[in-house]
Amino acid sequence: MIIKTYPPSQDLADNAHANKATYDQMYAASVSDPDTFWGHQAQRLDWIKPFSRVKNTSFAPRAVNIEWFGDGTLNVAANCIDRHLVDKADQTAIIWVPDDPGADAQHITYRDLFENVGRMSNVLKGLGVKRGDRVILYMPMVPEAAYAMLACARIGAIHSVVFAGFSPDSLGARVNGSGAKLVVTTDYAPRGGRKTPLKSNADAALLHCDDDVKMLVVKRTGDQISWLEGRDYDYNALAASASPYCTPAEMGAEDPLFILYTSGSTGQPKGVVHTTGGYLTYAAMTHEYTFDYKPGEVYWCTADVGWVTGHSYLVYGPLANGATTLMFEGIPTYPDAGRSWQIVQDHKVSIYYTAPTAIRALMAHGDGPVQGYDLSSLRILGTVGEPINPEAWNWFNETIGKGNCPIVDTWWQTETGGHLITPLPGATPTKPGSATLPFFGVQPVILDPTSGAEQTDVAAEGVLCIKDSWPGQMRTIWGDHARFEKTYFSDYKGYYFTGDGCRRDEDGYYWITGRVDDVINVSGHRMGTAEVESALVAHPAVAETAVVGYPHAIKGQGIYAYVTLMNGEEPSDDLRKDLIKWVRAEIGPIATPDLIQWAPGLPKTRSGKIMRRILRKIAENDFGSLGDTSTLADPSVVEDLIENRMNRG
Ligand code: WTA
Secondary structure, eight states: OOOOOOOOOHHHHSSOOOHHHHHHHHHHHHHHHHHHHHHHGGGSSSSOOOOSOEEEEEETTTTOOEESSSTTTTOOOHHGGGHHHHHHHEEEEEEEESSSSSSSEEEEEEHHHHHHHHHHHHHHHTTTTOOEEEEEEOOOSHHHHHHHHHHHHHHEEEEEEEEEEHHHHHHHHHHHHHSSEEEEEEHHHHHHHHHHHEHHHHHHHTTTTTTOOOOEOSSOOOOOOOOTTTOOOOOOHHHHHHHHHOOOOHHHHHHTTEEEEESSSSSOOOEEEEESSSHHHEEEEEEEHTOOOOOTTTEEEOOTTTTTIIIIIIIHHHHHTEEEEEOOSSOTTSSSSSHHHHHHHTEEEEEEHHHHHHHHHTTTTTTTGGGTTTOTTTOEEESSSSSHHHHHHHHIIITTTTSOOOEEEEEEHGGGSSSSOOOOTOOOOBOOOOOBBOOOOOOEEEEOOTTTTEEEEESEEEEEEESSSSTTTOOOOOOOHHHHHHHHHHHTSSSSEEEEEEEHHHOOEEEEEESSSEEEEEEEEEEEEHHHHHHHSTTTTEEEEEEEEETTTTTTEEEEEEEEOTTTOOOOHHHHHHHHHHHHHOOOGGGGGEEEOOOOOOOOOOOOOTOOHHHHHHTOOGGGGOOOOOOSHHHHHHHHHHHHHHHOO
């Protein structure tokens, strides 16, 4: 198959932050002398006390240690706000577009941001939040979510944002896991014309938490909520009398900035820890180079603050660069599928960063909803979260970008803090579906999955690992450094293991082929199949279950659950509905199983291990190639599963 490549325009090559020659030269410098390279890059931040060391990292077995700019001190909020006041006080920092298409957008200037974050900081302090304390932010896409993140950073508290689509149970588990003393939330969360009762979810979550956990409630809709005197605090009332001035705390470069829970292949979600100096250096640099951000441009990242993309590329990266970042509360299909293009037109968006699943969902509405909108402000398009299929890439390129906007397909993870493999608009010819080449300082390697041997040929396929540290790398799993080492550094010793499979073509371009572990990617949301399984088996009718992903036209992957019922339980449509409701309540709507197959038995080895490979194939409707089933304890269960498979598409 001939793959078309799309080189940067001459204009971009001439005017972008990096062209091919700059990329080659900077990349070589970044890997040959990381101390000099990153020591220089870190000067993009304001340091309170300069660092004397740059890189101090080891991936060695049982001695994994990652430290960047170790003895420097700085404050993230001061870097994202205060230092811009000199020349950008009146520039818009955040354009907030509410869900209701009839409501006006808010333009929050850097001065407004300074004052609002100052007030939030003082409110948090007033509630007893101190340096190092954990604060859970159960927040929808409202400006106060950004204020709260930055306020925590300002006073040295560690935030952990929990996606507002998660259930009370998931929220409670994260409050307990992080040992948080405060939950910040809103009364309700409007989205797509509907309202999620966040405060009441948080009430339910706190039933399972320590009595001394407090709640700070931001008014969004003003609708009625219940109130527990002595535990609940009214943000708007407290902020009204709070001072807008709060001195930023002097934080060590390696002090934690935030914890973000993410799914893995086993067990419950783990708390990924990012720290201060390296994270912000990396988020800021990648934001500037990957999107070729230029002062004055309006930049829109559609990710929710509940995910890492919302951290690095909605809040921290853009604000560190003094950018104007657009935050949208709603969904792209409300009130109709033209909403995104209306926003691009109204706010003259230059850079638009979204997920392939959103592109596919919009593409399904055809070109009609795009027509009539002026998209000429667009200059750069970006995607993240999953591999992008050529149809979606072409539609994005032609219908949205009019063939004039490079598409940066950014591969990275919650763990990596920022982009690791990505094109740079003025430097990298793109190929639809490839994340292309490594960012500065990143050394990807492809290992043979079985032997672990590094594949030295340019064209190669295997598991994707990274050879050495970069400043944005996660430092540990909250409270469990041993799990950190085991998860990322034990299968392939001396390397960071990404969990992704990958192919490298003859031009050295990287093509991510998807997860090689039991993590699935549903609508760009990362989900551990083990989590869905543990939710399902908690249902009284369920004896056993296995959950796998299967290809889904819009979501990328759908959730396919094989369920074995308890003796005496009868399969029925009502029970199926009940199980779906149950999982939504245990985890949240994003974990809703798409297909549930009643399985009288699951294929197991004689030692009792479920053969997930077979279950994946059947879920993919690819049962002609099941491979060797002779080692199964009872090969006949496979016949039944094939016979009654749910995905015949
Ligand atoms: C997948 C999201 C292909 C990958 C920032 C990774 C991608 C997981 C891409 C991380 C991409 C992310 N192409 N696959 N451009 N970007 N992925 O932690 O499997 O939510 O390991 O971080 O998403 O998901 P996470």
